[in-house]
Amino acid sequence: MPGSELIGAEERKEINDVLETGILFRYNHDEQRKGHWKAKTFEQELAKFTGAEHALMCSSGTTAVALCMAACGLGMGDEVLVPPFTYIATIEGVLLGGAIPKFVDIDETLCLSPAAIRAAITPKTKAVVLVHMCGAMAQIDEIVQICNEHNLILIEDTAQALGASFKGKMLGTFGKVGAYSFDFFKIITAGEGGAIVTNDKQMYLNADMFSDHGHDHIGNNRGMEGHPVLGTNFRTSELHAAVALAQLRKIDYILAQQRKHKKRLKETLAQFPEITFRYLPDPEGDSATFLSFFLPDEETARRVVKAFAENGIGGIQYWYDNHFHYIRNWEHLRGMKTLFTIPAQTMECPQDYATVQFPATDAIMQRLISMVVRITWTEEELNALCNKLTEVLSGVLTKQAA
Numbered sequence: 418m419p420g421s422e423l424i425g426a427e428e429r430k431e432i433n434d435v436l437e438t439g440i441l442f443r444y445n446h447d448e449q450r451k452g453h454w455k456a457k458t459f460e461q462e463l464a465k466f467t468g469a470e471h472a473l474m475c476s477s478g479t480t481a482v483a484l485c486m487a488a489c490g491l492g493m494g495d496e497v498l499v500p501p502f503t504y505i506a507t508i509e510g511v512l513l514g515g516a517i518p519k520f521v522d523i524d525e526t527l528c529l530s531p532a533a534i535r536a537a538i539t540p541k542t543k544a545v546v547l548v549h550m551c552g553a554m555a556q557i558d559e560i561v562q563i564c565n566e567h568n569l570i571l572i573e574d575t576a577q578a579l580g581a582s583f584k585g586k587m588l589g590t591f592g593k594v595g596a597y598s599f600d601f602f603k604i605i606t607a608g609e610g611g612a613i614v615t616n617d618k619q620m621y622l623n624a625d626m627f628s629d630h631g632h633d634h635i636g637n638n639r640g641m642e643g644h645p646v647l648g649t650n651f652r653t654s655e656l657h658a659a660v661a662l663a664q665l666r667k668i669d670y671i672l673a674q675q676r677k678h679k680k681r682l683k684e685t686l687a688q689f690p691e692i693t694f695r696y697l698p699d700p701e702g703d704s705a706t707f708l709s710f711f712l713p714d715e716e717t718a719r720r721v722v723k724a725f726a727e728n729g730i731g732g733i734q735y736w737y738d739n740h741f742h743y744i745r746n747w748e749h750l751r752g753m754k755t756l757f758t759i760p761a762q763t764m765e766c767p768q769d770y771a772t773v774q775f776p777a778t779d780a781i782m783q784r785l786i787s788m789v790v791r792i793t794w795t796e797e798e799l800n801a802l803c804n805k806l807t808e809v810l811s812g813v814l815t816k817q818a819a
């Protein structure tokens with residue numbers, strides 16, 4: 418999964434370009450920067466890679482989600498459908514803009530269920546923030562169709578799925594605006610960072626202004642004359658952009674390695690008939706950052722997780738118990754513990770977050786295990802891991818006769 422496995426000479430070179438000029442700011446200083454525009458260049462290359470018309474780098478994936486909301490004019494009191502299984506940052510991005518999240522069940526894609534979205538839509542619903550969870554796609558074609566039918570804005574939180582696609586089209590480019598994250602744990606990393614992509618010029622301009630105190634940017638520069646809207650500071654720096662640029666140039670290698678390694682792991686687990694796999698609407702488009710699989714029931718899943726831990730098999734996630742990724746353990750959200758007032762506290766909410774339950778999603782999460790797919794495994798390491806997996810699982814499950 419993480420591009421952090423590959424930090425090396427290329428990242429150092431890009432950083433040095435910036436340090437040698439001393440211009441850490443992404444705008445202005447044309448003379449001194451000696452032709453280095455790391456943020457600009459990264460944005461051009463990200464747009465090209467994703468096939469989107471426009472890309473804008475920002476300070477994090479969380480601010481990218483908030484930027485999507487602002488760019489689309491979503492905010493105060495707008496009801497937005499979101500999944501209960503995501504990194505909490507998605508929800509923070511929605512709350513930052515003042516919108517009100519309404520949680521909707523996922524399906525075996527680990528992403529929002531199209532049927533659950535349909536059932537949740539009311540006249541108050543304005544948008545869907547779809548998360549392509551754990552490296553791969555939702556049933557995106559159906560979700561696009563629902564949004565079109567009901568005139569809902571579709572935002573894609575693609576923080577975990579850079580480079581994943583559906584039928585050849587990159588995730589993040591199906592909705593109005595897509596968000597990415599380049600934090601330390603993501604497919605590529607800048608240390609910290611995020612980006613939005615869109616085909617809509619006005620959305621891009623909105624995001625561009627909002628992310629830099631409302632300034633319009635003429636050419637590469639920030640004029641002090643124009644500030645058409647109020648904004649805030651979600652900017653990135655040239656240092657972060659430099660690392661992101663070197664990392665983006667490794668994305669094809671990252672995806673190829675992950676796909677190769679995941680194939681081996683999947684074949685190993687497929688020996689056990691009790692194991693089934695996450696539903697991938699387009700297996701070819703999987704970024705393969707995780708191998709996600711199901712056991713028949715919670716009890717068996719817990720036994721497998723325990724056996725992995727006892728045998729030193731790392732990189733295992735049992736999301737159902739996780740504190741950051743599943744609503745069950747979001748005590749802060751459930752208790753509305755905030756440090757500033759959010760509209761969800763003062764306006765009418767579509768759900769009582771303290772008590773709302775998700776039995777259909779629970780039934781998926783209880784049986785789900787994800788395994789991180791590393792980029793840098795050697796052939797020997799991968800062989801050893803596959804042998805160990807077979808051995809440990811044989812102690813818990815029944816192996817199919819060869």
Ligand SMILES: *Cc1c(COP(=O)(O)O)cnc(C)c1O
Binds near residue numbers: 478574576598
């Ligand atoms: C990591 C992540 C984010 C936020 O990214 P940061 O860069 O850490 O702010 C948002 N959404 C999802 C689904 C993520 O996994």
